[in-house]
Amino acid sequence: MIEVNNVFKSFDKPVLKGVSTTFETGKTNLIIGQSGSGKTVLMKSVVGIHSVDSGHILYDGRDITQMKRKERILLRREVGMLFQGSALFDSMTILENVMFPLEMFSYDSLEERRKRAIFCLERVELGHALDLYPSEISGGMQKRAAIARAIVLNPKYLFCDEPNSGLDPKTSLLIDRLIQEITHEFNITTIVNTHDMNSVMEIGENIVFINKGEKAWTGTKDDIFTSECEPLNDFVFASNLYKELRKAHAFFVSKKKD
């Protein structure tokens, strides 16, 4: 579990204004919000890429804001991250990319490291692409390879920064489901930063809505339909499709009550 307590962060102007929330273990925790709302800054602050101005971020009770550099480095070995652009190393094959964290931190034999990497790649259905380079595979496959690399060291915490950007709806769905399956299978604390409403409705087990640098709402994907939070409703139900969906949901709920 990751707890964020009263976190403030500003660059030229305040970006995060006293955000407090909890990201639960074994669940896909989503951070949603409009562009410029501060959700990426929140995620990067939680990961430790940005240092916070004040407040505390606790990884199962360990406060990352109070850690020394070396302690932070050790903590990061428990973290896997899926970047928006996959961030696979261009000069390495897919297998080498996934083996890379093991090469750096594992004392297993070469054969064992290779086995573990292949297991992770097969888990994301990329067993056939071991010797291909990132430039030779599609965006969806790159995302899956990046997920395999993120989980190869059995992380306790998985961060996904806009995992669906640039992907078609079908591939997005596959990536979302894969993230959720892996979260449940390995009991990871997963945090997904997204503004894709399909993802929210698919894997939103714990959603944090950030509006103008503040936590405006928190709940599950089912709670969204009954939310009274105006900024959230404006954001989630912006398209006609979701407006209709909300009406249909309200209709079915009232029918059920009757």
Next chain:
Amino acid sequence: MNAIEKVGTYSMLMVRTFAIPDRWRMFFRQYVNEIQKQGLDSLAITVIISMFIGAVITIQMVLNTANPLLPDYATGLAVRDTLLLEFSSSILCLILAGKVGSSISSEIGTMRITEQIDALDIMGINSANYLIMPKVTAFMTVIPCLVIASMFFGIFGGYCMAYFTDIITVHQYVYGIQFMFNPFFITYSVIKGVVFAFIIASIASYYGYTVKGGSLEVGKASTDAVVNSSVIILLANVMLTKLMLS
């Protein structure tokens, strides 16, 4: 970012760079790759440029030393000293600042903008140490070989000019390049080369590592790396020459 801030950032980056590697095995793997990329891949351009410059210096020296008061072997002597003292270290390194410096800067800069460096940091790896140290140490290791190859092929270029044309006899040329030979000139040139290699690789890495933005900024960082490392090489050249030859 002002100059003092840049020097501070560069120094802090170098402190992070020259730390003990997380894994020596990975360091040596990278180191061997960099020797291939920066050393062996620069050999052909070094040989070609040195041979032609050696030939051109020979022609120019024949014209400039056409004086009855100067001995015929003065051409060979002047070619040798020009190559050993200046061309094979300073000028060669200025040329390599363009080739190797821009390559390092754009490679690391691209890794920065595509979040590959962030990925290394998130894994708990010292990205500066993993990426920069093998490049700097490999270039510093390989530069003495390039400097010595440049000296050899520069003198050989002059020899070819003497052999294939009648501007000077081979005997006079060979006598000139052996006349009053001071072996310290080779040491001096190699030391300068090693210092310049550090400047080229570290400054290029700094510009690549600190890139912010997109592909345009990577291009700009690459240009800045070449320009700044060239200026610092020229400055260091004056200082080293004063220290070692005065």
